[in-house]
Amino acid sequence: GMADLQMLSGEQRYMTQLEVKLIKQSSPIILSGNITKQLGKKIAFSVSLNNLLKDAAFLSALLEKKIDDNLRQYSLEGETHLPGVLGVHAVALLQQHEGLWSHGLRIKYGLLGEAKTPCHECSTQQKVQVEMSARGLYRLELGHEFHCVQAPTYSHQVHLKHEVSTSWISSQMEVNYGKHWDEINNRKKLLISQAFKNSSSSSVVSYFMELTMQILEKQVNYRTQLQHLYTSQVYLQSSTNFEVQYNDHVPFMAGLQWKDASRNGLKKWEGGFNIDTPWLSLYTAHKLHQPQHSVYLLTSELTAGKALSIEDLVLELFYKDQGNEKEGKVHIYTPATTYLQASTVNHLGRNVLHSHSEIISLWNQLVKNEIHLENNERAKLLCFKIKSTKQEFNFTASYQNLPTPKKTNFSVKIVWRDYKSLPVILQCEGQIKELRKEKMLYQKRATLHFRHPFKVPFLQSFLLQETFTVDKKQKHYFMETKVLINGVEETVQTLILGYQPENPYICAGLTHPYNYRMFPKDVEMCILT
Template structure:
């Protein structure tokens, strides 16, 4: 082996050589290499291998740095040879000129028997330029090319431009590919761009965004835009729109707007949403209005088309609360049809509730409903009424206690009325009444009355009345019981108790309208002492 280090005219050279003999009569296998370096500028090295393969194998490279204050340049050249396998020649260049960086690389190669004839060639180039303007505008310009003679499918060229500042941003990218990738009229081209703009101020927020893509070979032209603004100068309002374009079609559009014009504690808000696609069109609006501090009005509008068709559907909700009075309304309609219209009015006073409601819809005619409720110390009353154009249902329950004259009434009554026939009445009533209250005479009467219209084998009408009398002048107690069945069959039973000290007695009497074969129709029995 041998090594050598030399210094000549500022160049530093280092060389080494190694010789190996595996067998005494064989050719020696020689591995040698050298490195030459010029301080700070050039480096060259080579490695060779002899007598191992059919030809000598070698690897060499040369790197050089040149430049001044405006230009810096790095160059690289290399060569590799493996007999029967590979032959490669590489040339590379890297430059910097102020804000511009550029790079180029060319490779020639041969494979498997063609290693000495370098028929294949691939090249690649890049450039990057970065600038920052006086107003803070950042600019980036970059390009990339790749070409290979044996693989034209992968040939391409890319150019990207990007600019940005405090209020806007813009990017464009162009990609050329295919067989004619480096021609001006190349059809295989992809164009992509995006933009963002912010034009906001102290009282205005405004954004705009756009993205586009074109594929010339496929005749594809795609664009998306988004715009948003929010203004608070006079009153709060906001608007947002989103649009998608594909070639000459607009497959998707959406917009959202709202405004808040509330003043003096009264709410006033309205907003709208619209969406348009090839399958569905939708428009919806919402308004919330407070005409008074105690009243609220909510209006919703809806229109759809294409897959689902609804035209100008309006829903109105109204609510008013004034403490003891509450009012509500619901109205669902279109210009051609009323689907639902309903209203309710409720009055709540001291120990009283009155509610009145109306409803009409596409499926039924006008229906009225009324509820009246009283809860006083001496009077209790409940009335529930529902009425349509053909039928009516009424339920009433009451309780009353009167001090003078002392009387207690209670009743439950249900009425079902169909205007094609007689009303159906189900009634239950009761009364306890003090008829007389004197020094020598006291009389009290109680009554129960029940009736129904159903044709069943039991009584339809039943009246029970009992009268109790205390007569101190006649010195007797008297109890009279009357029973009236179905309004015609009256039965009277009497019981008299005399408490005169000299001759007390008991008398009982019965009068009935039934067959007298079993029992007399009119009979009285007395026991005297």
């Protein structure tokens, strides 16, 4: 073996060699190495092996650095050879010039029988540039290329540009690929860009966003835009729009608008929404106005097309609130058809409620409804009436308490009218009345009367009357009960209780119109002591 170290013109050279001879007549196996180093500039080394393989095997590399005021450069070159297996030659370069970084790599290689004369070649390049201007503009640019001579399908080129300022952001990326990646008219190309812009001020908020994508080979052109505007200069107003474009068609579009023009505490709001797709188009508009502090008017419009067809459908709501009087209206219509029209007026007084409503629709004629309610200490009343052009329903319930003479009345009445026939009346009335109130005589009567129009074999009408008498002069209690069925069948029952100290007694009597052999029509029975 042998080793040698030399110093020449600032370079350090170190050489070593090792020889091995296995048989006297054979050539020796030689392994040698060489390292050359120049401080701060370059370093090179090589290793070779002779007389072991068919040809010499070797590995070498050179790393060099150059630096001046504006440029920094690093280069690397290497080569290796394994006979019959692999042959590679590579050159790489990395340099920086102010804000620009660039890198390149080229490789030639051969495998097996091509190891001695490499004929396959691939190369790649990268570039990064960063700039910052005095106005605050930040700019970034990236570049990338990859190319193989024997495999052009995988060759491609990518270029990215990104810029940021105080009011906008934008990015563009271009990708070329395929066999003709480096030609101007290459059709295998992908283009993607996005932008964001902020145009806001003290009284205006404005944003704009856009994303685009193009694939030339597939004839794909896609664009998406979003725009938002809000202003408070004259009145509050907002607008937002979103749109999708695909190959010069607009498959989706939506918009939202809103405005507040309220003044002096009176509301005035307006808004709209629209959407358009291949399956459905929809437009709605809404308005809320307050012409007076007690009056509200709401209007909504709806138009739809394609899968659902609605043309100029309008909803109007009206509400008025003036203390004890409240009024409301509903109107749903199109220019050709009225679907629903309704109104109600309500008056609320002291212990009194009166309501009047009307409704007409596409499915029914005019219907009127009236409700009257009174709630006083001595009288209570509920009246409910609903009326159409052909029929009428009326329900009335009342209660009355009179102090002089002391009397309580109540009644329930139901009336159903069909103008083709006689009215149907269902009625129930009752009364409790104090007939006499004297020192020696007290008398009170209760009456219940019920009748209905339905034809049944029993109980068409029913009258029940009970009279209770206290006679202190005669010293007895007297109870009389009368029952009148269907206006002709009267039954009277009496009960007398005498409370004289010397001879108390009880008497009961019954008079009825029915014919029973075992039970007389007139019966009276007394028990004396």
